[in-house]
Amino acid sequence: MNANHIMNTMEMEQELENDLLEITLGPSHPAMHGTIQMKVKLDGERVAFCDVEPGYLHRGFEKECEDHRWNQIFPYTDRLNYVSPIINNVAFAMAAEKLCGLEVPERCQYLRVILSEMCRITDHLTCLAAVVMELGAFTAFLYFVKARELYYDLLESVTGARLTYSWLRIGGARWDIPDGFVEQAKKAIPETRRILKEIDGLFTKNRIFLDRVVNVGVISQSDAISYGITGPFLRSTGVAYDVRKAHPYAVYDRFEFDIPVGENGDCFDRYRVRMAEMEQSLRILEQALPKIPGGPISVKDPKYTLPDKQAVYTTIEGTINHFKLIFDDIHPPKGEVYAAVEGGNGELGFYLVSDGGNKPVKCRCRPPCFPIMAALGGIITGHMLADIIPIFGSVNMIGGEMDR
Amino acid sequence: MGLEQKLSGVSYIATKAEFFINWARKWSLFQYPFVTACCGMEFMSTMCSHFDLARFGAEFPRFTPRQADFLIVVGTISHKQAPILRRVYQQMCVPKWVIAFGACASSGGFYDNYATVQGVDKVIPVDVFIPGCPPRPEMVLDGFMKLQAKIQAEKLDEHSAEKRYRMLP
Amino acid sequence: MSMEIIEQFQAKYPDVVEETHNHRGDATVRVKPDSWLQVFGFLKEEAGFDQWIDLTAADYLGREEGLPRFEVVVHLRRMKDGARIRVKARLAGPSPSIDTLSGVYKGANWMERECHEMYGIVFKGSPDLRPLLLYPEFKGFPLRKDYPIDQRQPRVPLLGSEVRRYSKAPDDTPHGHLAAEKKNV
Numbered sequence: 088m089n090a091n092h093i094m095n096t097m098e099m100e101q102e103l104e105n106d107l108l109e110i111t112l113g114p115s116h117p118a119m120h121g122t123i124q125m126k127v128k129l130d131g132e133r134v135a136f137c138d139v140e141p142g143y144l145h146r147g148f149e150k151e152c153e154d155h156r157w158n159q160i161f162p163y164t165d166r167l168n169y170v171s172p173i174i175n176n177v178a179f180a181m182a183a184e185k186l187c188g189l190e191v192p193e194r195c196q197y198l199r200v201i202l203s204e205m206c207r208i209t210d211h212l213t214c215l216a217a218v219v220m221e222l223g224a225f226t227a228f229l230y231f232v233k234a235r236e237l238y239y240d241l242l243e244s245v246t247g248a249r250l251t252y253s254w255l256r257i258g259g260a261r262w263d264i265p266d267g268f269v270e271q272a273k274k275a276i277p278e279t280r281r282i283l284k285e286i287d288g289l290f291t292k293n294r295i296f297l298d299r300v301v302n303v304g305v306i307s308q309s310d311a312i313s314y315g316i317t318g319p320f321l322r323s324t325g326v327a328y329d330v331r332k333a334h335p336y337a338v339y340d341r342f343e344f345d346i347p348v349g350e351n352g353d354c355f356d357r358y359r360v361r362m363a364e365m366e367q368s369l370r371i372l373e374q375a376l377p378k379i380p381g382g383p384i385s386v387k388d389p390k391y392t393l394p395d396k397q398a399v400y401t402t403i404e405g406t407i408n409h410f411k412l413i414f415d416d417i418h419p420p421k422g423e424v425y426a427a428v429e430g431g432n433g434e435l436g437f438y439l440v441s442d443g444g445n446k447p448v449k450c451r452c453r454p455p456c457f458p459i460m461a462a463l464g465g466i467i468t469g470h471m472l473a474d475i476i477p478i479f480g481s482v483n484m485i486g487g488e489m490d491r
Numbered sequence: 492m493g494l495e496q497k498l499s500g501v502s503y504i505a506t507k508a509e510f511f512i513n514w515a516r517k518w519s520l521f522q523y524p525f526v527t528a529c530c531g532m533e534f535m536s537t538m539c540s541h542f543d544l545a546r547f548g549a550e551f552p553r554f555t556p557r558q559a560d561f562l563i564v565v566g567t568i569s570h571k572q573a574p575i576l577r578r579v580y581q582q583m584c585v586p587k588w589v590i591a592f593g594a595c596a597s598s599g600g601f602y603d604n605y606a607t608v609q610g611v612d613k614v615i616p617v618d619v620f621i622p623g624c625p626p627r628p629e630m631v632l633d634g635f636m637k638l639q640a641k642i643q644a645e646k647l648d649e650h651s652a653e654k655r656y657r658m659l660p
Numbered sequence: 661m662s663m664e665i666i667e668q669f670q671a672k673y674p675d676v677v678e679e680t681h682n683h684r685g686d687a688t689v690r691v692k693p694d695s696w697l698q699v700f701g702f703l704k705e706e707a708g709f710d711q712w713i714d715l716t717a718a719d720y721l722g723r724e725e726g727l728p729r730f731e732v733v734v735h736l737r738r739m740k741d742g743a744r745i746r747v748k749a750r751l752a753g754p755s756p757s758i759d760t761l762s763g764v765y766k767g768a769n770w771m772e773r774e775c776h777e778m779y780g781i782v783f784k785g786s787p788d789l790r791p792l793l794l795y796p797e798f799k800g801f802p803l804r805k806d807y808p809i810d811q812r813q814p815r816v817p818l819l820g821s822e823v824r825r826y827s828k829a830p831d832d833t834p835h836g837h838l839a840a841e842k843k844n845v
């Protein structure tokens with residue numbers, strides 16, 4: 088081809104076809120939830136190739152856990168999935184209690200279920216808020232956050248903090264719920280239902296929303312299982328796997344609730360599954376709140392639980408016990424366990440290894456959104472650039488959990 | 492810049508001009524929220540209806556540094572993220588301010604390890620630090636008001652290369 | 661449930677299994693690293709463990725004499741009845757390596773990338789072993805027990821000074837005092 092050759096249309100098309108535009112949806116991007124970089128190669132408007140690069144929020148969770156004592160790890164677990172922190176606390180506490188062979192009192196089990204379901208509601212509210220805001224519906228974002236504030240107030244009255252609770256301990260919880268908590272929670276439930284109904288009216292039959300999310304981001308059942316995807320992402324493909332039903336923990340086997348599933352595995356099914364799951368969580372709350380039993384909040388074992396303040400200040404045994412637990416912490420017996428709970432995104436598991444010391448040898452968090460992000464490159468390929476936004480939003484990637 | 496330097500601190504006109512320019516700047520700040528971690532949830536709460544940031548004139552985030560006035564660094568900055576933060580800061584136009592939101596942005600929080608920068612001020616110069624893990628929205632509004640007080644107290648030649656903007660390495 | 665699978669496997673390939681236990685109800689089997697693909701082929705095709713759960717590694721430096729230092733741990737689950745199983749293998753030395761599972765389970769690749777950059781375990785035959793959570797300029801393997809927790813490798817020159825007040829010792833006394841300093845008292 089010399090410079091004087093004028094290309095005809097067919098030759099020009101062949102020349103241009105090899106040009107893939109590479110753009111970076113960089114880590115500081117409003118729709119990337121702050122911490123994911125996607126290097127996308129575009130052919131016109133279609134994605135030809137997508138490489139997801141996580142790790143911009145890697146904070147060394149496992150290394151910190153190996154350096155801290157068992158009960159000191161709870162604040163680190165809060166910041167894993169920071170939109171539903173109690174669920175991470177429950178997962179770690181359950182794994183450590185399985186390792187120690189402890190049986191937590193019933194009152195604590197009920198409270199763990201109640202607060203976990205509240206956190207599941209805040210998780211789904213935040214996820215859907217981010218998705219619809221990125222699609223342009225800012226008002227619905229404000230409605231979702233308004234609903235979320237109800238639960239932040241409730242959780243603040245119990246734990247003292249709005250977001251990072253560190254309320255659980257190995258063997259129980261830090262302190263009991265205040266008076267008036269149950270009444271306030273019972274008032275929050277119909278208010279949440281009202282807000283969810285309003286939002287449902289805004290989106291479920293909305294032509295613009297449907298055009299953007301139906302048949303977008305489809306994944307097949309066998310792919311999802313092979314990747315290890317769990318949670319609403321898997322349930323949207325039609326597989327009814329929920330850790331609360333398959334491997335019941337705490338007192339979930341005493342409550343009636345359904346597992347909503349989708350059909351196609353697209354973004355719209357994930358939206359519907361999350362909305363339905365919030366309704367099921369409200370159902371569990373309605374069943375659990377009147378039935379909280381009395382009794383102690385933590386295991387009555389001086390090797391694991393701090394004694395009462397009265398005993399610490401007035402008896403010598405209480406003082407020594409308190410001193411030993413604060414300075415030397417618990418010593419779980421040697422062994423390894425894996426325990427899983429149903430997080431907002433799927434199966435959140437902890438693999439703990441102990442050698443009898445007061446620090447873990449290995450504390451691994453199995454993040455539910457990690458395998459989904461592994462599959463994301465394949466899901467996005469073939470869609471248009473604007474489809475990346477609802478697909479990525481429906482993944483509900485939480486940076487703290489993904490990168491740890 | 493040249494006129495402001497000649498006038499600064501000298502005359503009645505300069506102090507009045509300072510008052511009005513700073514008043515206008517502090518009530519119309521455009522933020523660039525550099526959100527990474529858990530503090531982002533409290534940032535969202537601060538922006539929304541319960542603890543409104545819109546009444547301070549700072550409602551609408553500009554997601555490009557070229558159009559933003561102040562950079563609010565929300566959440567932990569890891570060493571992997573540090574060059575991106577520095578580049579975003581360098582792309583912003585003068586005058587610009589920085590708020591470090593949260594314990595992790597102020598000093599690394601409790602992540603004293605191989606992956607975390609111990610405070611955003613090791614990467615870019617910071618004006619206001621808001622402690623808390625995460626800070627309550629009322630604390631964020633208080634920090635924002637402190638930034639406004641700082642802006643109001645600025646002289647005309649504050650935003651010049653000698654006083655504020657030395658080249659970052 | 662899973663203990664029967666392990667017994668079945670042990671009967672079929674007797675010289676591959678090194679140790680089994682069922683501590684706290686978690687069925688676990690430790691196998692020889694050379695037979696890694698054989699084990700997972702059996703588990704996926706014949707035993708029906710189709711759901712991938714987790715792959716990680718642990719560093720037992722100086723803790724157990726007689727056993728190699730690193731251990732790769734894989735968790736699997738069977739969708740039809742919910743049985744879980746844990747498979748482990750011990751790897752030795754400064755550059756451990758084992759076969760990749762990315763051909764068998766799709767979710768293995770990213771977890772192997774993370775394991776590689778954190779521990780230095782090479783997964784032979786892997787399609788992609790680039791660092792996932794760390795940056796390319798990072799040297800060393802942070803989750804190994806001999807990497808000090810606060811050894812930082814900044815990517816941009818930092819402003820201000822980073823004066824270290826102390827560096828946490830890798831021992832497990834409650835206050836982190838070095839054993840050597842204790843002897844001087």
